Amino acid sequence: MSSSEQLPRNEQSTEQHAVTRRLKAPYLSGFILRIMIFLMDYIPGVSSYLFWNAGLKALRKLNVNDCPTLLPLPLPKETFGIEESKAVDGLEIFEKQKDLRQKNYYSSGFLRASDFHEAYLTKRVTPLQVCEALLIKIEESLKCNPPLKAIINYKRDDIIAQATESTERYANNSSLGLLDGVPIAVKDEVDVNGYETNVGTKFINVGNPATSDATIIDRLKKKGAIILGKTSMHEIGFGSTNNNPFVGTPRNPYNTNHYPGGSSGGSGVAVASGLCPIAIGRDGGGSIRIPSSFCGIYGLKTTCGRFSDHGLFPLAHSVAVSGPMAASVDDLALAYYVMAGKDPKDPNTLHQPLPTLRGLYNTNTLSDLKIGVYSTWNKQVDNPAITTALSNFINELKLRGAEIIEIKIPELEEARIAHLLTIGTELTTTAKRYKDNLFSCPTRSNINVMKLVTASDYFVSQQIRTRIMRTLTNLFNNQVDLILTPTTAITAPKIYPRALKHGEVDVTIISDTLRFIQLANFSGVPAVSVPAGYDENNLPIGLQFIAKWYDEATLLRIAKTSEEILGNKRRKPSDKFWFGNYVQEVSENFFEESS
Template structure:
């Protein structure tokens, strides 16, 4: 996506002036539309069919053999019987689902006691007592949390637990409906004084397994950004270094998991919004196949690329949360033709001789922090030692795909906000400027983007007959710094946005699943993530390589500094 020039970093007064000019000077927003490269497809001609939803091409290629469809919950439960929760080193240990269940089952503590402590921890994390506040949680209700905890405690006392998440705290991104909470999507105006009367489908599925929904996490306003700098709510901070961002748009979800407030949070992802914050905060994040997890009850932003998915501190919890949330929903047609989810091979980590992993070296080297390349090379060597074969690949049309993702995203973002015209002046300055620029997209731009989607899906269908996975860095940078001048009005930082989203947006555009794994740290102790992509509906292979990656990192895994660690709940 070719630019004429990169817009310089702006915040405070320059940002206010820029936004006013963009909104009121005729033709200026169109100039910046073309400058950003958003119009790069307009004068080109394509003969491909139009693909509006990136659901998989020929179905027979992606069928899952019935013989390997197993009860994923039983697989994880069986493996956890072998787990000794006291065995992990102190600097590595995050509380995991199995730790909660073990503590409840042995009567060492109750869900009620855990939630009493947890509410205090949430309060601390969002108050000046934690200087500066992390602001991972945005909305939470003490009475509602305690009511759920009492019910879970009662079930444990009666040996009638609902499932493998009973009593486990789970947080939900603020664009997904939770009964009793407003779905504000990071704004000051959406759904104000209009709390949801019904859980989103995925929230319902989590509750059915006993999860305690502890509230809503902070996010980048209208999900249009990669930092969770949000003047309309709060700016969420990275527990590993609070002078740096936690990523976005699902930044609050990454923050609460990374700081130990809960083992599972739910995010959503249009161009990397699960994987970017997971990478920046040193946790695991899964962007599933388009349509694998229902979006019923999710605010409709970028519907052809948006997915919801889990963000967790360990791979077992990632697999468990994914398995619970995945599946068909009669109210979401995209989910209806998927094969049954499976966790087949999750613990087959010793030998990887059956895996062929594609790498695009020239693409992978386009990173800003050289430590990322070093970490990537280390993991490639470790995978080779276990028998994996690495194959140099080519992805023809990759640059066109990046442009087509951009035009698809801005068109759908702009359309999603057209029903709220009288409130748009309440958005932060960066989003007001963005929407003014986005308004210059036309139908031709959008349709050509969807023709490129068809072409790229055909290309990738062929490529996945040669390789099982594609490996890249998750981001070209680690968590960027927070400047105090950006907190009041927000900021525009084109370079940081481009670096963060460079490797993630492609999976959204063609609908394939992707996972980010913690892989190391740079010299500032900021986490580094690596990304694996797989063919449509092959989340099981992604979870398997995530498990391998967890073993490779091993005791090098670190928790945030004790000041920003709130996981000592029992």
């Protein structure tokens, strides 16, 4: 790539007193990338130089005496003042607040599960009619120019069978609830019965489909959700753009010359383009929140141990959790509540408090909430539109009574390095089961670099995890209920055509997408990304709220508030890359009667 093709990059984050260091290295793609892979394979010093520059030198200078934390499971719920009772706010909250939801919801064309449900109940349309129309839209999304590459593996007969069963339930007045007949797409990292779990590769589990559903998928199906199939993802989750030269790179429907973010990029595109109101992702280093931010939707990274890992491909055990991505907060909350909870097949879920949606619609006043902002950290963004959006939201939150408190989070740079070493080591350990040359060039580059991590490096990283968890415990116990940051330091980066065939290595883009993301993964706390506007190129901007362990309810409440703050400023992609009108096409009076 010539210098004139490089994205403009603000050097603000490299100032002397920066909270986290901005990584910089030459951009690599095409023939130059392949040459670099060859050198890394045969000249170990090349990998050593790149890794040393990424922060390994700084890590090895640390003198840390804390005990290591290998899995960031929360402390006992009593530590955070969470009182569990038998009476929790569950799905009935949607019925109680139906009128309020209609009044405060700004759809901009995006449909919710409740819209599908009410259309089915009133017989204006059936799940079978909807899915027959949707199948045409999926095909169109794969044939448009450029193809969106969102849902890349689907089975027509299976979708029709699910829709037929749902249609019969509605005909017999035996609906299973709000999710019955609602289409949901699933990241190719989660087992769905009858589908291969390829995790974004061209070889893993090929010819070996899953024989059962992951627990979270089983729970969705038991509520009548129609599983559409698998969405594209970054190869084994080892990247943040969703560039994938082997199975196809999905496109951002707001601007198809830009990435959707990864590694759950296909799920983000499926929701943002209107193919489905809900999709499932998995987040080990922002893989739900990054594409949610870039695609202008809502994405929830849950507490470590809140969702069952049974039936999920083992990529990065200590940092990755599954979660919902949705066009609306109602659906984010709905999917969360259905999938969350204890599972005997995953012992890490057994000590959690009952999930609740308590307070979801308490948005008029936030006087009971203290929201922390670390201004020095939040200023480390590359796009001034992100700073403006953050400032506007802070002002709106203040108007609703929230107390904004300036905070500091020490050792963020150390936590960044430790997270990179942890997720990289865990992904590479999985990748070692397979031949290196089966992976794409960018994945091979990452594997080569991570092979240099020693047992001591990994151990020190887990000691740093103990320290950062202690810091957050103190913050949430004594100062704030939530922490507010940008989701990413940039909006969706540009796709360069030469990067599509063999992939690319852009260390700076990775650094900018992960800057605000890694803290939640490394410490195990939940976080949500919410749309907050658009930049000058019509690319969505996302903001992130972080809460204490188990407190997804407060995150969903603040997300609902954020949805109201954005209001009618929200907009859908251009008609060329919008496929969410299939219900309207089947039932012309759908929108008029359901509004």
